Structures are given as C-alpha cells and as structure tokens.
Amino acid sequence: MGNSENKIEIDALVSYYGETMRRNIPNSIWYIELDDETDAYYNSPAVKPPTGLHIGLYYIQKRVVHKKTGAFLHNRYIKTIVKNK
Numbered sequence: 001m002g003n004s005e006n007k008i009e010i011d012a013l014v015s016y017y018g019e020t021m022r023r024n025i026p027n028s029i030w031y032i033e034l035d036d037e038t039d040a041y042y043n044s045p046a047v048k049p050p051t052g053l054h055i056g057l058y059y060i061q062k063r064v065v066h067k068k069t070g071a072f073l074h075n076r077y078i079k080t081i082v083k084n085k
Helices: 007-024 057-067 072-084
Strands: 029-032 045-048
Touching: 007 029, 007 045, 007 057, 045 057
Parallel strands: none
Antiparallel strands: 029 045
C-alpha cells in the first residue's frame, strides 16, 4: 500500500477482512509467507484455507476499492467455499 496517510485505517480494514474470512472459511488460518521472497504475498498477511491457496488481504482491499461494488468480497468468499467442498 506504500506511503498512505490512512495506513491505520487500511490495516484495520485488512485485519477485519482476514478475520472474517478466517472465521467463515472452515479450517482457515492466518498466514505470512516468510521463506519464498518471490511469492506475490511475501511478508504480507494472508488467510490460507485448506486448499492451500493464499488469500492476499492487501490485494483484496485494493480490488474492493477499484471494483466499487458490493459483490466482490461475497463472490470471492463463495469461490473459496466451493473449492473447499
């Protein structure tokens, strides 16, 4: 997110997204990739569902702002749940 004057608010929003996803996607955990520096989400908080795919929370936050629709998070959640079944 770079040099943002709203860093505290953005961090709080990302934490909210992450905790909401972690609680609602069965067997998900908080995850930070610290070993693979080439990983797109290196050193950034993510939620890791059982599928093993990372859900990059700062990436999602950017997409929500750019999409300007109320369906983006819901659609992402549904896609993740369907993959887990």
